[in-house]
Amino acid sequence: MSMMDKLKQMLKGHPEQTGKGIDKAGDFVDGKTGGKYKGQVDSVQDKMRDQYGGGSGGGGGKGEDRPSH
Template sequence: MSMMDKIKSMLKGHESQADKGIEKTGDMVDDKTQGKYKGQVDTGQEKMRDQFGGGQGQDRPPQP
């Protein structure tokens, strides 16, 4: 079992908490870099949400 499989199994059922962590981390990086890499950070956040099951659901509207 790979490390990604282990992480996914641990996060299963806790997608909203994972999404909050991804959002907080992205905000922290944006703050530290003064928004210089905002586009790249946003792309990374979306890929993490896709990977770990967060993403756009009923409680998360699409981002512009």
């Protein structure tokens, strides 16, 4: 089993932590890029939530609780 397969299994088993991690990763990218790719980052976050769970309970879908840049 590859490392990616193991990560995918871990993500699917813990939706709340997954949602928080997705939000944190998106915030990190937005911070590093100055929010230049915010729309694309939000789109990827939504797709990851759909695929791995996490819903919007992890801290905000569509960048609701993110500071504007």
